[in-house]
Amino acid sequence: MALKDLPTKECYIPGSAACPGCPATIALRIVYKALGKNTVKVVPACCTAVIESLHPHTSFDIPTMNIAFEAAAAGASGVEAGLRMQGKTDTTVVAWAGDGGTYDIGIQALSGALERNTNFIYICYNNEIYSNTGIQRSGATPYGAWTTTTVLGKTEFRKEMGEIIMAHHIPYSAQTCIAYPEDLFKKLRKAKSINGPKYIEIMAPCPPGWRFPMEKTVEMGTMAVETGAWALYEVEKDKITFNGKSKLILEGKIDRKPIDDWIIYQGRFRHLFRPKKDTKRIKEIEEHIEKMWERYRSCYL
Amino acid sequence: MKYKRDPKRIRQVLGKKVQFILGDMACVYGGLLAGCSFFGGYPITPASEVAEGMARRLPRVGGTYIQMEDEIGSIAAVIGAAWGGAKSMTATSGPGFSLMMENYGFAAMTETPCVIVNVQRTGPSTGQPTLGAQGDMMQARWGTHGDFEAIAFAPSTVQECMDFTIEAFNLSEKYRNPALVMTDGEVGHLRERIIIPEEKDLKLIDRVEATIDKKKFIPFTNSQTRKNCKVPDFPTFGTGYRTYVTGLTHNEKGFPATDKQPDHERLVKRITEKIIDDADKLVSVEKFNLDDAEIAFVTYGASARPTESAMEMGRKNGIKVGMLRLKIVWPVPEKEVHKLAKQVDKIIVPEMNLGQMVHPIREAANGNCEVICAPKIGGEIHYPDEVYKYLEAK
Numbered sequence: 001m002a003l004k005d006l007p008t009k010e011c012y013i014p015g016s017a018a019c020p021g022c023p024a025t026i027a028l029r030i031v032y033k034a035l036g037k038n039t040v041k042v043v044p045a046c047c048t049a050v051i052e053s054l055h056p057h058t059s060f061d062i063p064t065m066n067i068a069f070e071a072a073a074a075g076a077s078g079v080e081a082g083l084r085m086q087g088k089t090d091t092t093v094v095a096w097a098g099d100g101g102t103y104d105i106g107i108q109a110l111s112g113a114l115e116r117n118t119n120f121i122y123i124c125y126n127n128e129i130y131s132n133t134g135i136q137r138s139g140a141t142p143y144g145a146w147t148t149t150t151v152l153g154k155t156e157f158r159k160e161m162g163e164i165i166m167a168h169h170i171p172y173s174a175q176t177c178i179a180y181p182e183d184l185f186k187k188l189r190k191a192k193s194i195n196g197p198k199y200i201e202i203m204a205p206c207p208p209g210w211r212f213p214m215e216k217t218v219e220m221g222t223m224a225v226e227t228g229a230w231a232l233y234e235v236e237k238d239k240i241t242f243n244g245k246s247k248l249i250l251e252g253k254i255d256r257k258p259i260d261d262w263i264i265y266q267g268r269f270r271h272l273f274r275p276k277k278d279t280k281r282i283k284e285i286e287e288h289i290e291k292m293w294e295r296y297r298s299c300y301l
Numbered sequence: 302m303k304y305k306r307d308p309k310r311i312r313q314v315l316g317k318k319v320q321f322i323l324g325d326m327a328c329v330y331g332g333l334l335a336g337c338s339f340f341g342g343y344p345i346t347p348a349s350e351v352a353e354g355m356a357r358r359l360p361r362v363g364g365t366y367i368q369m370e371d372e373i374g375s376i377a378a379v380i381g382a383a384w385g386g387a388k389s390m391t392a393t394s395g396p397g398f399s400l401m402m403e404n405y406g407f408a409a410m411t412e413t414p415c416v417i418v419n420v421q422r423t424g425p426s427t428g429q430p431t432l433g434a435q436g437d438m439m440q441a442r443w444g445t446h447g448d449f450e451a452i453a454f455a456p457s458t459v460q461e462c463m464d465f466t467i468e469a470f471n472l473s474e475k476y477r478n479p480a481l482v483m484t485d486g487e488v489g490h491l492r493e494r495i496i497i498p499e500e501k502d503l504k505l506i507d508r509v510e511a512t513i514d515k516k517k518f519i520p521f522t523n524s525q526t527r528k529n530c531k532v533p534d535f536p537t538f539g540t541g542y543r544t545y546v547t548g549l550t551h552n553e554k555g556f557p558a559t560d561k562q563p564d565h566e567r568l569v570k571r572i573t574e575k576i577i578d579d580a581d582k583l584v585s586v587e588k589f590n591l592d593d594a595e596i597a598f599v600t601y602g603a604s605a606r607p608t609e610s611a612m613e614m615g616r617k618n619g620i621k622v623g624m625l626r627l628k629i630v631w632p633v634p635e636k637e638v639h640k641l642a643k644q645v646d647k648i649i650v651p652e653m654n655l656g657q658m659v660h661p662i663r664e665a666a667n668g669n670c671e672v673i674c675a676p677k678i679g680g681e682i683h684y685p686d687e688v689y690k691y692l693e694a695k
Contacts, residue, residue, distance in 0.1 A: 137368055148356070150356070
């Protein structure tokens with residue numbers, strides 16, 4: 001499938017209050033194209049809860065509920081049950097949350113909904129920080145990254161949410177990235193066609209949060225995948241398939257680009273390069289990623 | 302690394318004596334000065350600056366900042382840290398404060414000293430992030446289930462954000478009860494001049510640690526080392542005292558007594574009376590033009606600022622009006638308000654909600670004068686003339 005084959009119908013309409021270069025809007029546009037108008041969206045506290053509908057504008061035309069921070073998946077469980085009670089089983093129920101609302105405060109509700117076999121799609125747009133409250137660290141923030149609460153760089157590595165989700169043995173889960181709209185679209189369409197809980201996580205580089213120029217959002221996404229910091233894969237009935245460049249990296253057909261190539265362009269890692277290059281921490285990041293790929297190879301190849 | 306309050310180091314981190322800073326940052330300064338060594342944070346507007354300020358500064362004075370996975374985690378970690386021996390605090394706003402409610406009660410029930418800064422924003426629910434309100438005043442008092450007593454400050458200025466955070470630590474340590482700094486988005490995001498007090502002017506209170514013979518120690522009863530004191534000595538974890546801390550109704554030894562009425566009554570009466578008995582000592586108010594007043598404003602926090610202007614307008618126009626500003630809102634200074642109610646014809650309570658503190662104030666007035674509410678909601682403080690019009694209303 002090529003980009004030109006995506007539906008021309010737009011459900012994400014002008015009126016967003018997002019920052020220029022916002023990855024969430026890039027992703028939402030594809031999400032709406034893939035899922036269509038017969039969709040209900042549940043959103044916890046996150047950037048989207050603010051940017052999509054600041055009066056008098058609105059940037060979408062599907063029913064949406066902005067619910068409490070910890071409650072996206074639980075709220076979606078209720079919406080799904082309510083619609084089912086009305087006999088409406090063809091409506092797609094989507095929970096759309098950021099990484100804070102997924103990795104941290106929302107993981108309890110998410111895990112519960114997956115375990116209860118709720119028929120919905122949970123989408124996490126992961127920009128690796130709490131951006132809505134002004135760039136604080138989250139469970140998804142990578143090691144070494146500056147945030148307003150990790151001023152010298154984060155001292156812990158991020159969680160592997162994809163593998164936590166895998167441990168729930170749900171029918172479908174996937175990792176994708178805003179830089180690959182066809183991949184995102186395909187995964188959403190597949191998720192829509194499957195009954196039961198589905199989880200899709202979208203890598204979403206955030207210009208103000210990561211400190212890079214707003215026109216570089218897509219490039220940052222591409223580099224996240226090409227350096228192996230982020231992997232594109234999907235898991236169907238416990239069988240994992242890597243996609244695109246990630247597949248080639250897994251199979252050893254191409255080499256990962258050095259992590260420097262990605263992080264040097266992000267102001268959040270500036271302290272690793274100036275005034276002196278912090279080779280120790282950069283090496284630790286590189287080794288951590290390599291270890292992740294070794295695990296992928298040993299488990300999934 | 303063991304934390305020891307090091308005044309020199311703290312002052313190095315805080316910097317100049319006179320500064321122009323945010324209300325939120327003043328809470329950070331207050332915490333550091335008080336000897337806070339643990340902060341459990343979670344980002345929420347308009348309180349994030351407190352967490353950010355602590356994340357930067359606390360490690361530099363030897364303390365620990367942990368960003369938790371949610372506000373339930375923050376308050377729970379703060380409680381844990383207190384039992385581990387730290388003076389601990391967290392900061393949040395409306396939705397986070399709601400999430401903290403269960404553990405807020407746990408802290409009261411287990412007599413855990415800790416400080417919560419609530420930079421209030423409008424609610425219910427997500428409300429208006431970044432815009433101030435005073436809508437959590439009743440939640441501070443009644444938000445968690447069961448009987449307990451609240452200790453809450455309401456700063457009107459950035460200076461008070463710092464001073465009251467120190468005071469909140471003092472009272473929380475003294476009474477072994479959570480203490481709240483109920484500031485709001487307006488004061489929290491206000492920049493003003495503050496003066497950092499000299500070390501010799503700081504009065505800091507630390508919890509009284511258990512020191513008696515370990516075999517004779519009883520953890521949840523009147524102090525065994527102080528006379529007529531209903532606050533038990535604190536058996537910090539790791540000091541060798543047998544300590545069992547539970548939110549279940551517990552007997553004096555700390556063990557669950559969930560089916561025994563007398564145990565519950567004795568426990569809950571003690572943990573409330575330790576504060577009620579001292580309520581008169583806890584009164585902290587500021588009086589303006591009350592000597593000859595016929596009308597009085599009773600207010601607190603950000604609302605006191607426009608109210609003071611309204612009072613001055615009234616005085617200029619020949620209205621005998623005064624103002625009573627509550628610095629500590631919980632416990633309510635009932636005797637002060639009662640005395641005032643006997644003197645004036647009318648009490649007006651301007652507050653940034655639809656009427657919360659007006660209720661205990663009306664109760665304290667006990668019918669001696671009319672008590673009316675001057676509400677304002679929507680994330681703005683009152684304009685002085687909005688308050689003034691209540692002076693002229695018949």
